[in-house]
Amino acid sequence: MTSFKEKVIAIVQSAPYGKVVSYGQVAAYLGMPRGARQVGWILNATENSPGLLPWWRVVNNVGYLSIRGTKYHDKKLQRKLLVSEGVKVSEDFLLPMSVYRYRPSIDELKKFQLGKEYVDFLITKYRL
């Protein structure tokens, strides 16, 4: 069972310590370039199994912590966790994507089992 949810988890887990990834990126690496919103949905509904899912490394495309506050997580905690990893997040919950965006290598992308042409598309989109 390689459900959407499991893929989301796998991709988010690939985001390294001290880096962040956008919802759109996660969706794109899933092979669903317009599924950003669904990624957020999954994270919102998934209870954080301690240490298994680095949900705090997912932000929106402009570097803003767009989480509104849910039963499991909240914006302030996310900021705290990111800061603890060395990511500089401003008081208004904004961080510079140009500095912290996770840019997977080609090999890492292959791990997600995507077609060659699609990989090329991702490269132009996120300038890997």
Place this chain on the structure above:
DNA sequence: ATAATGACATGTT
């Protein structure tokens, strides 16, 4: 089955 609800992204005003 159908409709409503989002931790989004992008294009247009």
Place this chain on the structure above:
DNA sequence: TAACATGCCATTA
């Protein structure tokens, strides 16, 4: 620049 509108699709009710 910032606000608004629209497309998106997994999940729930």
